[in-house]
Amino acid sequence: MKKQQVLKSAALAVGTVAVGSFNANAANLFETSDLGSGAELRNELLAKNHSSVNTLFNNSEVELKCGEGKCGEGKCGGEKSKKADAKDSKSSEHKCGEKSKKASAKDSKSSEHKCGEGKCGGDKKDAKKSDESKSSEHKCGEGKCGGH
Amino acid sequence: MSLTNETKDIQSKLAEYARTGSKKEIEGARDDRLHHYRRLVYNVVKGVLDQGFPIAKEIMGEERWDDLVFDFFKRHKCQENEVWKMPSELVEFVDKTNYQESIGLPYLPELLLFEWLEIQVHGMQDVALPNTQEFGSDLDEALVLNPYLEIAQFQYPVHLRSASEMEANKGHYYLLIYRELDSHLVKFMNLTGFTAILLDTLGQSPKTLRHALNEMGQSLGMEITHEIEQKAIEFIEKMVEKGVVLGVK
Numbered sequence: 446m447k448k449q450q451v452l453k454s455a456a457l458a459v460g461t462v463a464v465g466s467f468n469a470n471a472a473n474l475f476e477t478s479d480l481g482s483g484a485e486l487r488n489e490l491l492a493k494n495h496s497s498v499n500t501l502f503n504n505s506e507v508e509l510k511c512g513e514g515k516c517g518e519g520k521c522g523g524e525k526s527k528k529a530d531a532k533d534s535k536s537s538e539h540k541c542g543e544k545s546k547k548a549s550a551k552d553s554k555s556s557e558h559k560c561g562e563g564k565c566g567g568d569k570k571d572a573k574k575s576d577e578s579k580s581s582e583h584k585c586g587e588g589k590c591g592g593h
Numbered sequence: 594m595s596l597t598n599e600t601k602d603i604q605s606k607l608a609e610y611a612r613t614g615s616k617k618e619i620e621g622a623r624d625d626r627l628h629h630y631r632r633l634v635y636n637v638v639k640g641v642l643d644q645g646f647p648i649a650k651e652i653m654g655e656e657r658w659d660d661l662v663f664d665f666f667k668r669h670k671c672q673e674n675e676v677w678k679m680p681s682e683l684v685e686f687v688d689k690t691n692y693q694e695s696i697g698l699p700y701l702p703e704l705l706l707f708e709w710l711e712i713q714v715h716g717m718q719d720v721a722l723p724n725t726q727e728f729g730s731d732l733d734e735a736l737v738l739n740p741y742l743e744i745a746q747f748q749y750p751v752h753l754r755s756a757s758e759m760e761a762n763k764g765h766y767y768l769l770i771y772r773e774l775d776s777h778l779v780k781f782m783n784l785t786g787f788t789a790i791l792l793d794t795l796g797q798s799p800k801t802l803r804h805a806l807n808e809m810g811q812s813l814g815m816e817i818t819h820e821i822e823q824k825a826i827e828f829i830e831k832m833v834e835k836g837v838v839l840g841v842k
Contacts, residue, residue: 471820475828477769477788479835480752480781483711487647493755494651 611635613667638666638679645680646708649701652756657696661687677716680709700749700759707751707768710743714770715779717741722774723799725840728833730826732803734841738796741772742837744789752781773836780835788828792837799842802829 480486596604599620606619610627611634619627639662643650650658661683669686673679684705687693693701717740725737747766749759767789769782784792787809794805802825810817832838 471818471824474785474787474821475824476785477828477831478783480768480783483715483779483781486752486781487711490648490752490755491651494648 612670635663635666637676638662641676641679642683645712646683646705648708649704652704653696653698653701661692661696664692677712680705680712684709698756700751700756703747703749704751706745707747710745710768710770711779711781714741714743714772715777717772722839723842725842728829728838728841730830731841732806732822732826733801735799735801736795736805736829737799737839737842738792739771739774739837739839741774742792742796743770744768744784744793744796745770746789753783769837771835771837774839775836782835782837791825791828792832795838802826 481489603620606617607622607630610616610619611631614631616627639659642662642665653661665683665686668690669682671679671682673682684702687705688702693699698704720740722740723737728734728736745768747768748763750762750764750766751759752768753766754762765786767784767786769784769789769792770779771782772779790809790813791805794800794808795802803822806817806822806825809815829838833840
């Protein structure tokens with residue numbers, strides 16, 4: 446992680462903050478804006494990016510409508526899964542049992558991750574990646590078709 | 594109870610296989626079952642990273658994101674012993690490998706850092722809070738900041754703009770990330786360079802607003818006018834309201 450990106454001391458900050466940013470009147474020096482909670486900001490950015498991503502990559506996948514993909518290709522229901530991500534809170538209980546009070550925070554970011562609680566029999570894609578043997582255990586219908 | 598060397602050896606071999614897929618003789622392991630461990634471990638890693646970086650995932654697209662996660666899984670030896678901290682290692686991995694260059698997303702390291710900081714601030718260890726009194730809008734009161742905060746400096750407006758606007762708006766951006774004491778919600782605030790340094794200066798140790806401003810004036814070679822002092826008081830009042838400043842000592 447680039448340490449200079451997270452300010453740790455004034456000396457460091459003064460050395461890296463743009464000098465030009467202080468050639469302004471007093472009011473401008475203190476102009477701040479609330480961006481909301483993690484969940485609010487994340488949803489906003491996801492919505493912004495959702496519409497702009499298509500211009501970044503030539504991704505024919507996004508043009509497919511449900512039903513155009515083949516079962517098992519992971520297209521059908523893909524949209525749904527992305528939206529679900531946007532709504533999902535991201536953190537919360539990452540600490541495996543610690544800080545249970547934080548789990549109640551509304552914009553908590555995760556779901557509880559415990560060792561060994563992987564998505565057994567989950568994404569086909571995952572299985573393909575993690576297992577070069579392309580195990581034949583995944584039958585049509587077990588993968589992403591229809592979303593998570 | 595410490596593990597025997599034999600157990601450690603088996604665990605290390607299994608971990609190595611889980612990450613790289615390269616098979617070695619692992620005592621007691623059944624070849625037809627071994628690959629399941631790899632799949633399970635990968636799914637845990639991917640699940641944590643998917644949830645940690647939804648914006649990066651959205652921007653990169655499923656395929657590129659999966660490639661990154663798989664590359665990370667295979668090439669990076671995670672050191673953190675708490676799963677929730679694993680996203681910070683992805684940030685380091687991308688930074689160290691210049692991964693952003695290979696996919697043409699120069700802002701990727703900052704985007705990942707931005708997303709990780711929310712997790713980091715959310716998971717900050719609870720500390721005993723000092724007793725404070727209400728801020729009396731006085732320059733000479735020693736201010737106490739919320740201990741659960743980070744201030745980040747970005748070149749790309751990863752917290753403000755969509756991916757398509759990022760490179761055209763390269764500049765200087767400052768972001769405050771803090772955890773509310775009561776709700777435990779992580780909140781974000783876009784700062785100016787001046788307010789970023791001011792909060793950073795105040796956060797090092799309780800000091801008065803006058804002291805912090807004078808320190809900044811000297812460092813930056815700028816005159817701290819009466820108007821700046823007044824605006825600074827208003828700013829601190831706002832920070833008190835938001836829970837960024839807890840009060841005065």
